[in-house]
Amino acid sequence: MLDALGDATRRSIFERLAAGPRSVAEIAADLPVSRPAVSQHLKVLKEARLVTSTAVGTRRVYALDPQGLAAVRGYFNQFWNDALAAFAQAAEQAPEETP
Amino acid sequence: MLDALGDATRRSIFERLAAGPRSVAEIAADLPVSRPAVSQHLKVLKEARLVTSTAVGTRRVYALDPQGLAAVRGYFNQFWNDALAAFAQAAEQAPEETP
DNA sequence: GACATCGGAAAGCCTAGACTTACCGTTCGT
DNA sequence: ACGAACGGTAAGTCTAGGCTTTCCGATGTC
DSSP states (O other), X not given: OTTGGGSHHHHHHHHHHHTSOEEHHHHHHTSSSOHHHHHHHHHHHHXXXXXXXXXXTTEEEEEEOHHHHHHHHHHHHHHXXXXXXXXXXXXXXXXXXXX | OTTGGXXXXXXXXXXXXXTSOEEHHHHHHTSSSOHHHHHHHHHHHHHTTSEEEEEETXXXXXXXXXXXXXXXHHHHHHHHHHHHHHHHHHHHHOTTSOO
16 A cells, blocks of 8 residues: 555655546646556556546546545554554653653 | 655564664564665665664664654645545535535 | 674665556547 | 547566675674
């Protein structure tokens, strides 16, 4: 899931989709890569459950997947809590410095 | 910053550090890669402001950087809000379906 | 002061994957 | 029915970067 967001081009696509649904051609229009490349990235993002696609005629409209975004958010929030707990424990085990 | 978290090994390191500070050797001990590889990953994580290092004798103790973690968290929270706004706007512009 | 340990640096290899071009299937418009 | 537009797939290239081995500097120990 974070693998998918590890690529800069893919993040660009993802960020554009945050502004609203887009077709493949629209996305590719303002990116410096070819349209097939965008297609490949969208496939990765879709497999990572980060975007969804719906067919509208011959166009494929892609949009952010709220589920995936929530999952990533949850991951880092969990992380944040774990880190806080670790900090608290570290402060607990070395109390000679704080008081 | 997300580039740094795009690698699985680096995420492993990052996740272990969430449990508390560790030395390089400790981290490398329970990872399937060599110690120099861990060093290289830690360098990347440090440049991405995701971890901090403090010298303790000849050991280098690495720990999560709360600043970096907060930044990533903020990034996705911002994203979440943008996506919600986009959804709301989309629902606004296509009201023929809801009422 | 000699020795051992820890960890970063350098050099080199090798695979994953990002990108392109070419092609084809599908759907819409006239 | 025919042509055009949209987009996914295939095949091939080429580079970024992940990993290893080797080496060296720095610190702590006896």
